[in-house]
Structure formats: structure tokens, C-alpha cells
Ligand SMILES: Cc1cc2nc3c(=O)[nH]c(=O)nc-3n(C[C@H](O)[C@H](O)[C@H](O)COP(=O)(O)OP(=O)(O)OC[C@H]3O[C@@H](n4cnc5c(N)ncnc54)[C@H](O)[C@@H]3O)c2cc1C
């Protein structure tokens with residue numbers, strides 16, 4: 201399990217290198233991330249994989265959801281920078297105290313337990329000042345879903361993976377996906393196709 | 397600094413303002429149309445769900461921006477909290493050339509004749525300022541028709557026994573139903589209901605020089621890539637500009653209507669694209685800034701004779717803000733019902749508009765526009781797990797196997813549901829911001845629950861194996877269907893304008909947008925706002941011919 205996810209992580213980096221248009225800056229600098237640190241990303245990668253796990257389709261980590269969040273923290277979500285910095289560190293420290301290991305090193309099911317505690321408000325909130333574990337969880341969940349299902353222009357939903365998962369053609373190429381035959385467009389109040 | 401004097405300034409290039417500008421310009425008046433937003437194109441937005449005008453976690457793609465525009469909203473503890481356009485508690489519609497009509501779903505409803513005489517039909521309603529409109533359906537009918545023909549509506553009322561009376565057919569045939577529409581149509585007939593295709597401000601066939609719709613999944617919340625969706629930005633505003641009588645000034649924020657010592661308007665003050673304060677002098681001012689922003693502008697235009705804001709000596713400006721108490725149900729199906737034929741919403745029943753014992757108003761029920769992937773993540777039966785493998789399984793199984801039916805339950809006007817200006821907080825330009833507060837009337841909740849019940853029955857009959865309802869709550873901020881803040885009326889004590897949209901208190905200031913609505917019908921409001929634009933514009937021309945508004 202661990203090794204497969206490790207594998208996924210490595211291929212993510214390789215995949216990201218190919219997706220130049222999505223990750224143009226920072227790659228040759230010290231960090232490819234805009235706001236988050238490498239350490240925060242490794243925790244966040246495990247979190248987004250909890251929110252959208254890999255099954256027969258890739259999960260949040262492969263879909264570059266952490267990259268989506270990092271990009272937003274440097275643009276639309278600047279207002280959430282403090283929450284992320286505080287939340288990820290508080291979460292990491294609490295888990296280490298409870299389990300003696302980093303969140304991302306725990307078996308998947310134990311990570312899920314931690315996430316459920318955060319969601320239900322039973323996760324210790326000692327290290328939080330500005331936010332609560334439950335509040336942080338809700339934000340992580342919502343942002344992860346945005347990263348997985350939103351347009352790839354924002355750095356997530358790599359290769360429109362969620363659209364493929366839902367069986368939607370992608371991207372929407374205007375005038376090419378369908379629409380040659382015009383006759384079906386018009387409603388006929390009397391036609392059997394329209395019930396009568 | 398000095399702008400040339402013109403006959404009319406129109407504030408806001410949205411639904412109402414676009415039509416009025418065109419009516420005045422073709423009627424020979426010189427017009428300056430001032431819009432705080434700018435032009436938008438499909439290419440700029442594409443199918444980006446996170447910045448659409450429907451789900452907007454990152455921003456409202458069609459404006460206004462979060463950087464310069466905010467409001468105050470009740471914090472639930474007797475205080476106020478600052479809110480931004482991409483929060484529902486802000487109460488946004490849009491801000492660009494065309495405003496909501498660029499990114500809307502384009503449903504093109506006429507209100508029912510009874511909607512114009514609601515109080516006569518149902519009697520006075522305790523806790524509500526419910527009133528009849530000063531104009532009848534028969535009076536507005538030709539203007540609905542004009543809107544349908546000039547802007548372009550596709551529809552077919554053959555199978556709707558409750559259709560508001562019309563003299564002419566729709567200019568374009570209705571759209572065919574998509575897969576879920578056909579399933580719902582059959583189920584509706586089995587239930588004894590009367591399903592019919594939703595009239596749409598979209599071209600089903602080439603019309604007015606624009607092509608037919610290509611039926612995409614991204615329509616509501618997005619711009620149209622081919623120009624098949626008709627808004628004011630691709631119909632009346634270009635027509636206004638073509639007359640040579642109308643100048644459109646974009647990125648300009650109007651801050652105040654200037655009132656002279658005799659209590660008449662002399663024009664407006666605005667911040668131009670470079671944030672310089674400008675004055676535009678005019679004979680007439682038409683305010684079409686949307687129900688919330690029109691009220692804000694009047695309230696911010698204080699003068700010696702109108703210390704509480706222009707036209708507000710009776711204290712009714714900003715009162716009675718309404719939207720709709722949206723209600724409905726979701727159904728899950730065994731088989732795939734999704735066929736990717738957009739925009740999704742295609743079928744409606746009018747059976748629950750004014751035909752419900754014990755409920756005032758009611759509303760139309762329709763199948764919903766396509767729920768895009770991120771939006772769908774919040775569509776779940778109660779107590780569902782919203783993340784993890786259960787979340788993903790649900791997405792995979794039910795994105796293509798669910799149908800949503802909902803409708804806009806008519807809201808009762810409530811005096812204390814209102815727009816005010818904040819005494820302290822100012823926006824980027826230093827203009828006092830709007831704050832919107834107040835709770836829904838109990839009838840709205842009752843009507844909403846009734847509609848949700850009916851939506852659920854419909855889905856069950858259609859074969860849904862699991863269903864759940866979505867019902868309105870007491871608290872909500874009017875947003876995309878905002879209306880009613882400067883209502884028209886015969887009694888100057890309980891309304892802001894006369895039946896022609898002319899302020900009772902200032903005869904050269906007119907309103908032409910959703911603010912005029914005395915009530916908001918059981919339908920999406922845009923076609924009524926467009927029709928009122930023609931109505932008000934036509935009357936301004938008539939008055940102009942007589943007196944030149946001197
Ligand atoms: C996503 C979405 C879907 C919708 N779907 C439907 C639908 O299917 N059917 C339907 O009937 N309706 C629909 N609507 C609602 C419809 O768009 C509105 O009812 C309509 O646009 C309101 O018209 P209005 O003239 O009152 O205001 P608006 O159209 O909002 O116009 C007001 C304009 O004034 C400008 N303005 C405001 N203040 C100032 C200022 N101080 N200075 C300069 N300019 C200013 C604004 O920027 C805006 O452009 C939808 C709206 C949205 C956003």
C-alpha cells in the first residue's frame with residue numbers, strides 16, 4: 201500500500217514536469233511550491249488522498265490537488281494562508297503526539313480515523329489558535345473537492361481526470377463534440393418522442 | 397472634467413438598463429449608459445466552474461470583484477460582518493455589460509396575470525406589505541411580446557393550459573427535451589400534470605443574426621461561446637450604440653445622483669476607470685443598477701430636500717427586497733438518465749402556480765440545469781459522508797443517475813426585509829456600502845415545502861429509487877432574483893415610483909430594473925425586467941415628446 205502510494209507520488213512529480221503549462225514557475229528554483237513548504241505538501245498530499253482516495257481511478261494526490269491548493273494560497277485564497285500554516289502544523293503535531301508517527305506515515309485506515317475525529321470535533325484542538333480542527337477539516341475538504349473537480353486551469357484536476365471518471369468528454373471543444381444534426385433540437389408538442 | 401450634457405444617463409447596463417438605453421437612444425435622446433463592469437467573452441472564462449456565476453469559490457467571474465466591492469451582512473449576533481461578492485450572504489447578481497443576462501440560464505417567463513393582482517386575489521397578508529401592481533397583465537403584455545421578439549425567445553405553450561395569455565406565438569420554436577426531460581414529461585402526464593418546454597432566451601434556430609444553440613453543459617453561470625444565448629449585451633446594447641445616440645462608459649462606478657435645490661436631478665457623479673470623480677449632467681436619470689444597488693444609490697444620494705436619500709422621504713426605498721424561496725427535490729435512478737444534452741433545464745409544470753389551497757402564490761417547477769462536477773459534490777441525501785471513498789463512489793454512480801427538480805416559490809414582500817446603507821463601512825471608492833437583512837415570511841417556507849413535496853412526487857413517479865427534498869429556510873439574502881426595493885404603486889405613501897417607474901418625489905428620475913417589482917412572481921424574473929425596461933423606456937419617450945422633462 202505504502203509503496204504504491206510512494207510510487208504514485210513519484211509519478212506525480214514526473215507527470216508535473218510534463219504538464220509545463222500548469223506548473224510553469226518555480227520548478228527550477230529551490231521549491232516548486234508557491235506558499236506551502238515541501239513538508240506541508242507531503243502532509244497535504246496524504247490529506248487530499250483521504251478526501252478523494254485512489255480506487256480504479258486516481259485520487260487527490262495524482263490529480264495535483266495539493267498543487268491546486270498551493271496555487272490558490274498564493275492568489276484567491278491568500279486569506280486562508282494563516283489557517284493552512286497553523287492547521288497543517290497543528291494537525292501534524294497532534295497526530296505525532298497521539299501516534300508517535302507522522303500522519304502521512306500512518307496506515308491509510310488510521311489516517312482515516314484521524315480525519316474522522318477532525319470532522320466530528322473530537323480531535324484535540326490544543327495547537328490551534330485561530331481555527332478549530334473541525335473548521336480546518338471542512339476547509340480542507342471543500343478545497344480538495346474544488347481541486348479535484350474544478351477546471352485544470354487552476355492547477356488541479358490533472359488531465360481532467362474527474363471528468364473522465366464521470367464519463368464527461370473534455371475539454372469542451374466548441375462545435376466539435378457533437379451537434380451536426382439540427383432536427384432533434386426542436387420540440388414538437390404532438391410528437392411521440394415528446395410523449396403525446 | 398466637464399462631460400457634455402446629455403438628455404439621459406442610464407446607470408447600469410444589465411437587463412433593465414440595456415433595454416432602456418436602447419429605447420431612449422432609438423427614440424432620439426442622447427444617452428450615456430454607465431456600467432461599473434466591463435465586456436466579457438466566452439474565451440476569457442471557458443467552462444471554468446470555480447469562477448462561474450453559479451458556483452464561485454474563487455470569484456464571481458462576471459463580477460463584481462472582491463477587491464473593491466463588499467457589503468455588510470447580519471452576523472447572527474445582532475452585529476454585522478463584512479461579506480464579499482462570492483459569498484451567498486452578499487446577495488450578488490453580476491456586474492458587467494449585460495450583467496446577469498450574460499451568464500444566466502435564460503429562462504424566459506412571463507408572470508401570471510394573477511401575479512399582478514396578488515392582493516386582490518388573496519387578500520391582505522399579515523406580516524407582508526403585499527399589494528397589487530399598478531399595472532395589469534394586459535397592459536404589460538405587449539411589452540413582454542416586444543422583449544420576446546427583440547431579444548429572442550424559443551418556446552411552445554401548446555401543452556400548458558395555464559400559460560399567461562399571449563397574442564402572438566413565440567418567435568422561435570421550443571427546444572426539444574433532453575433525456576431526463578422526456579422521462580419527466582411522461583411521469584408528469586401520468587400524475588395528471590401538464591408538462592411543457594421551458595421558454596428560453598436562447599436561439600433554437602438562427603435568429604436576429606445570431607446562430608442556434610449547440611446545447612452545452614455549461615450554460616447557466618457561463619457566457620455563451622456562439623452567441624445563441626440572448627442577453628442585453630448582444631442585442632439591445634449593440635442596437636443602442638448603433639444609433640449613434642448612446643455612449644457606453646464601462647468600468648465607471650456611479651456614487652451619487654446629484655439633486656438641485658428645487659429637488660430635481662441634474663445628473664450623476666461617478667468614479668471613472670481611473671478612479672477619478674466625474675460628473676455627468678443630464679435632463680433625466682434612469683437607475684437600473686439592480687434591486688440592491690439601485691436602492692443603495694438612491695439612499696446614498698442625500699440632499700437638502702431628500703435627507704434620507706433620493707425619493708426616500710417616505711422611507712420605502714430599499715424595503716421589501718425579495719428573491720425566491722427555491723425548493724425542490726433530488727432523485728437517484730438505477731439507470732443512467734444523463735445524456736449530456738445541455739443546458740439541462742428543459743421541462744416545466746405550471747400546475748402549482750396559484751392553484752394551491754392555503755398558499756399564496758406558489759411557483760413553477762422545472763428540471764434543473766446540469767449540475768457540474770464540483771457543484772454535484774454537495775448534492776447528497778442527508779447524513780451522507782461528504783468525502784473519502786463513499787464520496788467518490790457516489791460521484792461515479794450518481795452523477796449520471798440523478799435528476800433535480802425545483803422551483804422558485806414566490807416570496808411575500810416584507811417591510812423589514814431590506815437594503816440599507818451602512819453608516820460606517822465604505823467600499824474601495826469611499827461609497828457607503830449596502831447591507832441587506834431581514835427574514836422570509838412564513839408563507840414562503842410553506843410554499844417552498846409544498847413545491848418540494850410535489851417535486852419529490854414527480855421524481856418518484858419518474859422512477860427514482862431514492863429521493864430527498866431541499867426546502868428553504870427563514871434566513872436568506874436575495875441575490876440573483878433580487879427585486880422589489882423601489883416598488884411601483886399608485887399610493888405615494890407605500891411605493892417609490894408611479895406605474896411608469898418615475899419616482900413619486902423626483903419627476904426626472906426613473907427606475908428600470910428588478911427594483912420596480914411589487915412582487916416577484918413564481919418565476920425567474922428576467923423577462924419581466926426586460927419587459928419593464930420597454931414599458932418604462934416607452935413612457936419616458938412619450939413624456940419627453942411633450943415636455944422635454946423641463
Ligand atoms: C447565474 C445566473 C442565472 C440566472 N438565471 C436566470 C434565468 O434563467 N431566468 C431569469 O429570468 N433570470 C435569471 N437570472 C437573473 C437575471 O439575470 C436578473 O434577474 C437580471 O439580470 C436583473 O436585472 P436588473 O436590470 O434588475 O439588474 P442587473 O441585470 O444586475 O443590472 C444591473 C447593472 O448595474 C450595474 N451597476 C450596479 N451599480 C452600479 C453603479 N453604482 N454604477 C454603475 N453601474 C452599476 C451592475 O454592474 C449591473 O451590470 C440569473 C442570474 C444569474 C447570475
Ligand code: SF4
Pocket residue numbers: 598599608609610611612613614615616618619620621622623624625738739
Ligand atoms: S447551451 Fe446554448 S445558449 Fe447556453 S451557452 Fe451553450 S450554446 Fe449558448
